[in-house]
Amino acid sequence: MIAVEMRNITKRFHSMIANDNVNFMVEQGEIHSLLGENGAGKTTLMNVLFGLYHPEEGYININEQRIDISSPRIAYKLGIGMVHQHFMLVNNLTVLENIILGNEPGRMIIDKKESYKKVQALSNQYNFGLDMDTKVSDLSVGIKQRVEIAKTIYRGADIIILDEPTAVLTPLEVSQLLQILLDMKKQGKTIIFITHKLNETMEISDHVTILRGGKSIATVSTKDTSAKELANLMVGSEINLEIKKQSKECNETVLSLKDVKLLPNACSSVSFEIHAGEIFGIAGVEGNGQQEIEEMIMGLRSCKSGCIVLKGIDITNLCPRLRRSYGIGYIPSDRYKQAILPGFTLVDNYLLGNQYDKKYVTKGIINKNYLVQRAKTLMKDFDVRAVDENQTIGSLSGGNQQKLVVGREVSNNPDFVIACQPARGLDVVAIKYIHEVLLELRQQGKAILLISAELSDLFQLSDRIGVLYKGTMMAVKRTEEYTKESISLLMAGRKVENADEP
Amino acid sequence: MQMNPKRRATLNAMLSNLLLSMAAIVLSLIVAAFIMLTVGYNPIKAYLALYDGAFGSVNAVSNTLSKSIPLIFTGLAFAFASKGGMFNIGGEGQLYVGALASTAAAIALGNAPRFIILPAAIFAGMFAGGLLGGFVGVAKAKLHLNEVIVAIMVNYIASLLTSYFVNGPMKAAKSMTAQSDLVPSSALFQKIIPKTQLTTALYIALAAVVIIYFFFKKTRAGYNIRVVGENLFAAQASGVNKTMVIILTMGASGAIAALAGVTEVLGKYGRFIDGFSPGFGFTGIAVAVLANNNPFGIIVTAMLFGALDSGALKMSYVAGISANMVMVIQGLVILFVATPQIVQWMNKKGGKKLGKS
């Protein structure tokens, strides 16, 4: 029997099409992997299934009956449960209390005995090994996840959706989870898990559906496919991986990371160097340590092991201000939350990061004239389209905001620039502009760290690329040494040597 | 009129804020009038008397101004902390320790000449208030405690401490009431209008407004505080030391609030009197919120609340209603102004009722 059938699902958010005529089918009692990169539309599709979103077009059949899933409540009644990436657990309550919350046995008074019986039986049946009376805040991430899964089963879910379940787990916890999923399958549950990881997909799923760019690309039987083929399907052939820039001689090391531990559950630490006149790209699906690199280099997150050296100076324990003074330009990954002051004027935004520069501020007083001049100049040089410098930055388009940020960060001639997801949310023209700026900086002999989830950007701009997966550098090679397949395999967690294994 | 579009946008924003504040005041007056009617008083008579008591004569106006001085300080203090995204509810305690410290300093310096004793007393008061505010800042920055809860505890401890001093060690000899000795006259602010309570402290208040306005507009420190209030991550990424900013901002806010106490003691009473504050610290919150944290706006809203206080007596005399009715109005203003949505919601409903589009 077909447990879930989603046909021609289209979901739009304003002008952005998250799901484009997607078809998705899951058989009852199987483990089905929903595979794709960031932004492919996987979570959106599952949110539609779970009743959190309503599709503009298409329909859904559950257990071969046409149903309109208008809310999570309805979804639960149909036996669909979802375990989100961010857990919905109450820290100060126990495991038992979290699981029964909302569905407690008893009339007004909670029937403690009955609760214990029911939940303990559940835990035993699926080998969750839960201790009923532990406070959730005392649990490890892996166990917390089991509590979340138990919640869905307790509420009667037979179809269970897991969103990137292994993203936060250690390797040991991952294998434990996979075993649990297999046990659940034995008990007749249908499991859908959203992932970008090939290993897990190959290990336990029966079928794989690949999404890319909002469209459903293919559904294959796992035993009939290989990791290589899946990687190909994930990444597609439209990617322009031509290398347009000229080669350059590489000079001294400007930034180096040595034995830096990015994530608590990473297998190994990270080391790499960036030279003057070089763009070093870091590829990888978001959430694999990129945020940590960004923040550790800037000094916004403490680097507990390993060291970071900038132009020969050990900056591992220095405050952000000092680091900046040695010449760092920082283009953060989340523009709105990290790079701009939304309610302030453009002029005030140009001051950000320059408050300790003597040219901008003398003896604690802001040199308004100089600041306004610089703002005007930079707006012109970097093509920031606005009425004038006194406009509020919040009213600018994303592209113009980014141009302001980029202009601001490079205008002081830093020797090292860290650019994180610089092209995110920008239109084609703006992207091209940013590219040109970065290449120009490279030409001037700056060292640039480019962290991006967009392979085409990385290939066009980087001299060398390191692939980040779960806090570990899977490989560091010159750009031309990668193929589309090899890099996507690495991004999905497969070392290239294993590429031909199923 | 042809206007630069960005200027028009800022003006529009300011206008809508102004309208919002005015609507809150009007609504409060309407609800208060309703209460008066229910209880059997004539609101028109009351409001006319209120106005007369507040602005009806030179004496009345100077009274109004004098009552608005402490509110300017506590309002500024709250607004100052708000710019940094912080909530200074500790104004009451800060003004009490400021008052006590300045009294003690002035009395201790007894015979010193005016140009030493007055600044020293002012400084002592600001320092005491700054310590109190800084303490709350440390609790927030280092211990991650909720600054509202800590400030309330500190408020009571500080007020009770000053009460202890003025009932005990600092009590004026042979005095029936709990008050300190008189402060040497060289430490007093001079009266602007004789036989009223209006002193040159008013100039200090106005100066504070101007200084704080330029502080935020022109200095790096002011910029850093605003940045912390707007986007903490971006602030830190730009090199701002979050901990320092939090502690110093709360400290400065405390020092400003302390001036409310200092000017009451050295201006109005000439001594520290137990319980002299009718809740300036809390009313200051309303003053700041009503003025949208704008320093110049605070002058206006402080005067509004000062007018309410100063006209209350006349209102009770003429209309028979208790003078505390102004507290009701003040409370209503706080409730209405804290909720822009209420005002908008009521505007919509009111507009419908009156047949407007």
Place this chain on the structure above:
Amino acid sequence: MENLSYLFSFDMLMTILRLAIPIGLAAIGGTICERSGIINLGIEGMMLLGAFGGVLGTHLTDNPWMGVLMAIFVGGLIGLLHAVLCIKFKTNQSVSGVGINILATGLTVVLTRAVWKTDGISGQVDQLPSITIPVLQDIPFIGRIFVNQSPYLFITIAVVAIAWFVMYKTKVGLRLRAIGDHPKAAETVGINVKKYRYVAVIICGMLCGLGGAYLSIVQNNRFINNMVAGRGFMALAANIFGGWNPLGSFLASIVFAFAQAVRIKLSINIPDQFVQMLPYVITLLVLVGIGGKSKGPEALGDMSD
């Protein structure tokens, strides 16, 4: 020496309980309100209006029990006001509380003048009579508690017991605690977060009103301006010190009352202000000691859902 033996006397115990009742009732109200995630700084004002309501109700009906009901009603009304402001209109919760305090202070004086023609002092009313419970009074040792005792003692103990039981043994209590910590999680399992919050804040108001009436028609026989005298904030402190737990709030109130009782009854020469300070100093020390991990509801004041 004689002081020491007095410390453990029945009289002392009764004094402590009497002092603790109003604070304890309000503190439990605060506990319930904050457990739903809403900060309530207006407890002082709610108690004051309750005190007034108690006197007004008694005055109108010549029946103190009607006064008690009136106090509960008035408190609930103000609770509803706070709830609407905070939940429907998303007001800044601290500012709303401050506003309620100021409003209450002014309104009670205006109304006393309107009814009794004296600013801030009401006329005299009947007090809530003490009762003696026939059978229980014969129990050895503790029988004295049931002789000539204010019904409030039993009401309070009942409130503590019921509040504790509901919070930790019933579905409603579990869901309430979940809401204060993680409203989104509660929402996703189908709990009506808004409804719980409204009810919690209204109950808080009712308890504060009940506590306020104790001050006016049990401990006293009239309403006097500002008669709550900071007990509302002490209740706030008691809730924090007690760990957002009804039993803890009550025990904390007893601790605070103990300090006051010691000073009154044992004529030890500590200045009044230091005794009054004690609750706040203790609470501050507790807060600082526990540091960032103060056991309050994790989503207290957060209305982002």
